[in-house]
Amino acid sequence: GAVVSQHPSWVICKSGTSVKIECRSLDFQATTMFWYRQFPKQSLMLMATSNEGSKATYEQGVEKDKFLINHASLTLSTLTVTSAHPEDSSFYICSASGLTGLAFNEQFFGPGTRLTVL
């Protein structure tokens, strides 16, 4: 199946700093990438949807100025948590889907990034 990677897998940062998380589709062109977050013991929630070359669409309640998403190529999307605070500590997961081939209308998920803000 199609492979999606995330980097880093784990990050600890100080409050007020910014953290960038990368999501890559390794063997297919991801026209759409999704970013999710999961707070402890809660369901995974969609944060935003990004289509390559377009601005991301954010879910209600997600601050677009705080969670910057860039999907500049068909294999890479980045999520930057700006001025992170302890309440942003969460598990962030990306997924990707494509229009053809391996990932046609199916989402493939990255392994996730655990963010801890001190």
Next chain:
Amino acid sequence: KQEVTQIPAALSVPEGENLVLNCSFTDSAIYNLQWFRQDPGKGLTSLLLIQSSQREQTSGRLNASLDKSSGRSTLYIAASQPGDSATYLCGLNTGNQFYFGTGTSLTVIP
């Protein structure tokens, strides 16, 4: 807006038992439905994908069904094993967006 519900929220069964997990959704306009497994602290693992035109998919001990008219999907796990213990999520792809269910936490007791 699509609402996806999974019942029960938690389930505990003895090893070897067959079990069924349920997923209900409110809007039948979907492209496909996926069942996922999530282990603590890890990303989701896709188990089965059912396209909108399909009624069921099977993989090993797992069988997933889809009934769009009633807004239901089930995941059947045969001969459960302790290694099946995890949280199971269903997810719907509407073409524009993806919706997750609330999840069922499964514990298989040895």
